Amino acid sequence: MSDKNDSIEDARLVIAIVHDNDADILESSLETAHFRVTRLKSSGGFLKEGNTTFFIGTAARYLDELMEIIDENCRERKRTISPLSPIAAEMQSYHTLPMEVEVGGATVFVIEVEQFKKL
Amino acid sequence: MSDKNDSIEDARLVIAIVHDNDADILESSLETAHFRVTRLKSSGGFLKEGNTTFFIGTAARYLDELMEIIDENCRERKRTISPLSPIAAEMQSYHTLPMEVEVGGATVFVIEVEQFKKL
Amino acid sequence: MSDKNDSIEDARLVIAIVHDNDADILESSLETAHFRVTRLKSSGGFLKEGNTTFFIGTAARYLDELMEIIDENCRERKRTISPLSPIAAEMQSYHTLPMEVEVGGATVFVIEVEQFKKL
Ligand code: NI
Ligand code: NI
Ligand code: NI
Numbered sequence: 457m458s459d460k461n462d463s464i465e466d467a468r469l470v471i472a473i474v475h476d477n478d479a480d481i482l483e484s485s486l487e488t489a490h491f492r493v494t495r496l497k498s499s500g501g502f503l504k505e506g507n508t509t510f511f512i513g514t515a516a517r518y519l520d521e522l523m524e525i526i527d528e529n530c531r532e533r534k535r536t537i538s539p540l541s542p543i544a545a546e547m548q549s550y551h552t553l554p555m556e557v558e559v560g561g562a563t564v565f566v567i568e569v570e571q572f573k574k575l
Numbered sequence: 576m577s578d579k580n581d582s583i584e585d586a587r588l589v590i591a592i593v594h595d596n597d598a599d600i601l602e603s604s605l606e607t608a609h610f611r612v613t614r615l616k617s618s619g620g621f622l623k624e625g626n627t628t629f630f631i632g633t634a635a636r637y638l639d640e641l642m643e644i645i646d647e648n649c650r651e652r653k654r655t656i657s658p659l660s661p662i663a664a665e666m667q668s669y670h671t672l673p674m675e676v677e678v679g680g681a682t683v684f685v686i687e688v689e690q691f692k693k694l
Numbered sequence: 695m696s697d698k699n700d701s702i703e704d705a706r707l708v709i710a711i712v713h714d715n716d717a718d719i720l721e722s723s724l725e726t727a728h729f730r731v732t733r734l735k736s737s738g739g740f741l742k743e744g745n746t747t748f749f750i751g752t753a754a755r756y757l758d759e760l761m762e763i764i765d766e767n768c769r770e771r772k773r774t775i776s777p778l779s780p781i782a783a784e785m786q787s788y789h790t791l792p793m794e795v796e797v798g799g800a801t802v803f804v805i806e807v808e809q810f811k812k813l
Contacts, residue, residue, distance in 0.1 A: 468689070469709070469803050471588070471630070473613050483738065492801070494711050494738045494747060498630075500602065500613045509613060509630070511709070511736075511747070513801060519690075527694045563611075563632060565588050566690035570706070571757075571804035575765045587808070590707070590749070592732050617749075619721065619732045628732060628749070638809075646813045682730075682751060684707050685809035 459492050466516035467572035471509065471565040473498065474530045478560055479508035482529040486512065489525060513572060523564070532561035578611050585635035586691035590628065590684040592617065593649045597679055598627035601648040605631065608644055620682075632691060642683070651680035697730050704754035705810035709747065709803040711736065712768045716798055717746035720767040724750065727763055739801075751810060761802070770799035 474482055479495065486493050491512055498509040514522055534556045593601055598614065605612050610631055617628040633641055653675045712720055717733065724731050729750055736747040752760055772794045 467803070469805065473630070492739060494736045494745065494801075496615055496734055496736045496747060498613045498615045501611060507613065509615065511711070513803065523692065523694075531694050562692075562694040563613075564690070564692040564694065565586070565632065565688050566692075567588065567686060567805060568689050569803050570806050571802070573761065573800075573802040573804075575761075575769050575800040575802065592749070615734055617732045617734045620730060626732065628734060642811065642813075650813050681811075681813040682732075683809070683811040683813065684705070684751065684807050685811075686707065686805060687808055 460490050460514050460518045460522075467569040468514055468516050468519060469567045469569050470512040470514060470519070470522060471567065472512065472526055472530075473501075473507055473509050473563045474526070475560055475562075476506045476508055478530040478562075479510075482510070482526065485525050485529050486510075486522075489521065491518070491522060491525075513569075519566060526562050526564060530560050530562040532558055535559050579609050579633050579637045579641075586688040587633055587635050587638060588686045588688050589631040589633060589638070589641060590686065591631065591645055591649075592620075592626055592628050592682045593645070594679055595625045595627055597649040597681075598629075601629070601645065604644050604648050605629075605641075608640065610637070610641060610644075632688075638685060645681050645683060649679050649681040651677050654678050698728050698752045698756045698760075705807040706752055706754050706757060707805045707807050708750040708752060708757070708760060709805065710750065710764055710768075711739075711745055711747050711801045712764070713798055714744045714746055716768040716800075717748075720748070720764065723763050723767050724748075724760075727759065729756070729760060729763075751807075757804060764800050764802060768798050768800040770796050773797050 483493055483495060491514060494511040496509045496511070498507050499505070501507060512522065536556050602612055602614060610633060613630040615628045615630070616625070618625050620626060631641065655675055721731055721733060729752060732749040734747045734749070735744070737744050739745060750760065774794050
């Protein structure tokens, strides 16, 4: 199958900001599904942690599929962590019992594209 | 107060490119005002200096407030510098008297968003 | 001549993703033509190689000129490489004869801008 950004009609730029932990699996899932992605190192947001910004060009008709892939790989979920884990240390936590933290999550912007070109 | 990107109606993506020197204070000012920001390391422009690119998702009704915060923290302003200062050295200046340089400044793009999602 | 992002009417944000090898020459060609550019380090796409993402603000009437400059400096082209060259090594090729590879290429998004400001 050809790439999903081969259409110049109804092109969209999708900007997805995801946690670093989810970036590699998201990238390979998108590539398996024939989306072309560009990734950039970014930071900011809750806990000031590192994150990854993806630029994904796609035709509008693939947006639902794209959202589903992002959701499957990056959805915010709770994880129970030990107070001795590196995540707990990063959070400078003084809890002494196992606790739940939220991991993952994605912020996604879909933007209309006036012109899309591959040179 | 909840974050200013909580609305899925009238969402805007604001891309602001600012000088590195102003990036930290801008980021904390935006967070104090409940804007959610993502920052990326960038470069280019006058003097080839390093700069920082911010992606800020917001509802349209907060755009004026956002612009004001960017303006307060990043506005281009003149500063009198000594010819012995590091800035003068960076400019490879051969002036021998105190001189005025422009510092700060921001380039801001406001873009309409077709879909905005938090997963 | 003044910069080509001086107009607040019909502003466009052009996002161009190009190969690292073409990034420096593209940046200087754009600056010679009075385009203002911001560049960011990115990655992804075919061969997972490093690439460079440019943000270029311009008035719509300069889009044709801009596309021509990107095309001249980044167009995808074939190059014959020796099987002993670093590029061949990177491709983990087991060919033993000179072969053709595609280099260069650019992916370009043109996006309408609701507001453009220089502070
Ligand atoms: Ni296929
Ligand atoms: Ni609050
Ligand atoms: Ni000129």
